[in-house]
Amino acid sequence: QVQLVESGGGLVQAGGSLRLSCAASGRTVSSYSMGWFRQAPGKEREFVATIIRIGGSPIYPNSVKGRFTISRDNAKNTLSLQMNTLKAEDTAVYYCAASTKVFPTRVGDYEYWGQGTQVTVSS
Numbered sequence: 195q196v197q198l199v200e201s202g203g204g205l206v207q208a209g210g211s212l213r214l215s216c217a218a219s220g221r222t223v224s225s226y227s228m229g230w231f232r233q234a235p236g237k238e239r240e241f242v243a244t245i246i247r248i249g250g251s252p253i254y255p256n257s258v259k260g261r262f263t264i265s266r267d268n269a270k271n272t273l274s275l276q277m278n279t280l281k282a283e284d285t286a287v288y289y290c291a292a293s294t295k296v297f298p299t300r301v302g303d304y305e306y307w308g309q310g311t312q313v314t315v316s317s
Contacts, residue, residue, distance in 0.1 A: 216290030
């Protein structure tokens with residue numbers, strides 16, 4: 195079992211950047227496919243990025259492709275999300291999650307979740 199704690203959220207102007215981090219304990223991030231999700235008020239939680247367990251390739255939805263970059267540091271046992279060219283519609287609570295599946299892109303594919311960190315983009 196893995197425990198996940200996110201950090202790095204905050205308030206940023208549109209066009210700016212933020213870097214989110216997720217610290218894992220209990221198990222190594224390399225044991226899982228690791229992902230980021232977000233949830234805006236009144237909306238369903240949506241997939242933002244994942245780095246798959248085998249091979250470490252990233253997967254992104256079109257909404258963030260080219261702006262967001264997911265990475266994993268096995269030595270530090272952390273997961274990161276670099277977010278550039280932020281838009282107002284990126285405002286949400288961002289969650290780190292871990293999955294035992296190979297290509298997890300759905301909420302239901304993930305077994306472990308952090309508590310979330312708020313990202314607010316002002317326009």
